[in-house]
Amino acid sequence: MSATPTLWSITRRSLAKDLRLEWRSKDAINSMLFFALLVVVIFSFGFDPTAEESRRIAGGLLWVAVLFATVVALNQTWTRELRNQVLDAYRLSPAPPQALFLSKTIGNFLFVAILEVLMVPLFVVFYNLRSVGPVWQLLVVALLATWALVVNGTFFAALSIRTRSREIMLPLILFPISIPALLAMVDATTSILTGDNSPYFWMRLLAVYDVVFTAVSLLLFEPVLNAE
Amino acid sequence: MTKLYKAFSAVTALLLLYGFCQAWYIAPTEATMGNVQRIFYYHLPSAWVAFLLFFVNFLASAWYLIRRTDGADALALAAAEVGVSFCTIVLITGPIWARPIWGIWWTWDARLTSTLVLWLIYVSYLVLRHYATGGQVPVLAAALGIFGFVDVPIVYMAIRWFRTQHPQPVIGGGQGSGLDHTMWVAVLWNLAAFAMLAVLFVWARYRQALAERALEEAYIQAEGEAQ
Numbered sequence: 001m002s003a004t005p006t007l008w009s010i011t012r013r014s015l016a017k018d019l020r021l022e023w024r025s026k027d028a029i030n031s032m033l034f035f036a037l038l039v040v041v042i043f044s045f046g047f048d049p050t051a052e053e054s055r056r057i058a059g060g061l062l063w064v065a066v067l068f069a070t071v072v073a074l075n076q077t078w079t080r081e082l083r084n085q086v087l088d089a090y091r092l093s094p095a096p097p098q099a100l101f102l103s104k105t106i107g108n109f110l111f112v113a114i115l116e117v118l119m120v121p122l123f124v125v126f127y128n129l130r131s132v133g134p135v136w137q138l139l140v141v142a143l144l145a146t147w148a149l150v151v152n153g154t155f156f157a158a159l160s161i162r163t164r165s166r167e168i169m170l171p172l173i174l175f176p177i178s179i180p181a182l183l184a185m186v187d188a189t190t191s192i193l194t195g196d197n198s199p200y201f202w203m204r205l206l207a208v209y210d211v212v213f214t215a216v217s218l219l220l221f222e223p224v225l226n227a228e
Numbered sequence: 229m230t231k232l233y234k235a236f237s238a239v240t241a242l243l244l245l246y247g248f249c250q251a252w253y254i255a256p257t258e259a260t261m262g263n264v265q266r267i268f269y270y271h272l273p274s275a276w277v278a279f280l281l282f283f284v285n286f287l288a289s290a291w292y293l294i295r296r297t298d299g300a301d302a303l304a305l306a307a308a309e310v311g312v313s314f315c316t317i318v319l320i321t322g323p324i325w326a327r328p329i330w331g332i333w334w335t336w337d338a339r340l341t342s343t344l345v346l347w348l349i350y351v352s353y354l355v356l357r358h359y360a361t362g363g364q365v366p367v368l369a370a371a372l373g374i375f376g377f378v379d380v381p382i383v384y385m386a387i388r389w390f391r392t393q394h395p396q397p398v399i400g401g402g403q404g405s406g407l408d409h410t411m412w413v414a415v416l417w418n419l420a421a422f423a424m425l426a427v428l429f430v431w432a433r434y435r436q437a438l439a440e441r442a443l444e445e446a447y448i449q450a451e452g453e454a455q
Contacts, residue, residue: 223293
């Protein structure tokens with residue numbers, strides 16, 4: 001470790017700690033995966049689509065399933081730090097709060113990305129999915145959309161651990177704000193799968209959303225962390 | 229209640245009455261829509277007032293994070309509550325008009341959807357305030373207030389990408405739009421009346437929130453002295 005830790009080195013260390021904890025306990029990823037699997041199965045009971053139809057609805061189903069599963073993971077992000085007053089220790093330490101926020105966000109990003117990698121094949125199998133548009137576009141949409149979900153989600157999870165009934169609080173504040181991002185990820189995915197429309201407007205919108213909310217989160221995380 | 233507040237209330241009541249007369253008796257009946265159009269004199273002022281109050285909430289939230297004054301937090305709370313109330317009026321008067329004119333109560337058109345999303349965002353703000361506990365409420369609420377406001381233009385862009393069924397903006401909506409002179413008068417009177425009403429409510433709620441806080445502090449102090 002260098003003499004003066006930088007924002008990035010602290011972020012990396014904190015992230016490594018979170019990943020190691022997750023690797024050993026597998027709390028978040030297991031519950032998230034099983035939850036997403038349940039959602040996919042229940043959806044396929046609810047709708048019985050043909051291949052043509054499934055292209056039109058799969059974008060919506062996939063992202064709604066990811067959104068719900070993300071909430072399961074996000075709820076566990078900060079509760080781990082409440083035990084043994086770890087969060088209070090963070091507050092006392094001179095480490096920049098942004099490093100903590102970034103490491104949590106990147107950690108959640110990785111968890112949700114792994115979830116998507118495992119879930120997409122399931123969708124392809126259960127819904128007989130074949131994309132008309134190019135697959136690399138789907139990849140870009142997935143990266144942008146996942147960041148959009150976890151950046152706000154990590155921030156709002158930090159808000160909701162301070163409230164009564166914190167588990168239910170997170171979706172109540174996260175979903176309304178995320179509506180434009182959801183609209184964008186669903187429509188971009190549907191446009192690519194069906195090949196009917198250009199997804200570029202939605203991809204740009206997602207990128208703008210990511211940049212704006214990453215900036216706002218980094219700016220506002222310090223007062224939220226230190227709120228008494 | 230102060231004298232100023234009473235006087236303000238009286239003026240607001242008179243304005244509301246005058247606005248009512250303007251909207252119901254003086255403004256002409258709209259050529260194709262008939263009397264149903266008169267709901268517009270309440271719909272539009274409510275919408276403008278609600279949007280304005282959400283902006284006030286944003287400013288007060290930002291001010292709170294910079295200066296940490298109780299007043300800023302009380303104002304943010306009052307503006308959000310009254311704003312949600314007026315936004316609810318917008319969402320109720322809209323469908324009442326839409327049913328006879330469009331033949332449907334609701335459609336997922338750009339303006340309707342963005343107003344609904346806006347309403348959802350600020351309801352979630354109030355929910356957070358309700359569930360958060362202790363002295364951290366103002367900070368958490370202020371952060372969410374800023375998030376909500378930053379989200380508004382993005383919501384608007386996202387939802388505008390769908391086609392629009394709402395009547396084009398009647399005021400400043402380009403060629404062919406525009407109101408008859410007497411309709412304008414009715415709109416403006418009602419806008420003034422609703423704005424006054426909103427100020428009145430925010431004012432009352434603001435004072436109440438501050439009084440609540442003072443009471444809480446006095447209670448804690450009394451408890452400390454008793455021990």
